[in-house]
Amino acid sequence: MEYKLPIGVNIDLETGVIPGAKKLVRRLSNLKGYFQDEDAYNELLKEDPVVYEVYAVEQEEKDGDLNFATTVLYPGKVGKEFFFTKGHFHAKADRAEIYYGIKGKGGMLLQTPEGKAEWIPMGPGTVVYVPPYWAHRTVNTSDEPFIFLAIYPADAGHDYGSIAEKGFSKLVIEENGEVKVIDNPRWKE
Ligand SMILES: O=C(CO)[C@@H](O)[C@H](O)[C@H](O)COP(=O)(O)O
């Protein structure tokens, strides 16, 4: 039997960088169709800011193994809507996940395949258990980067399709200086 070697790395708690990890950058242009306010989207697209970066240490997609990744979700808004990650179901939909808040403030929107949504506020030290079958998206509700760690089965995969098409049944917006979680007017069952 060939054994894999263990890994020990230090996450930079200020920047979220994991040394040696694979880096993925998502700009606003990668999130076309995701935000409600298309005029605000097109306006901000001129700058095409980085919305988030992911630093991932991933294994082969095998049952029983684990991946881990940090996400650095930058502050910003498109219209009233706070910057967020695309959000996904796992391709193997029954795979659960753990998130751990490192820095900054935000939260997670979770949603069942039927569209029942939950909002969990997150800050440094918050652990979120993402149960099997729930889609999940993180949102930065502050004016600093929101940084967190995710630990997930190596064979979970990502299924972006239905969220890209339909979005979440709730939106996280700023209104009168307050963070509000409201029903998505464009949500269709
Ligand atoms: O949930 C996971 C992995 O299962 C996170 O590592 C996200 O992949 C990351 O926060 C970016 O978000 P998405 O663009 O993948 O939705």
Ligand SMILES: [Fe+2]
């Ligand atoms: Fe996930």
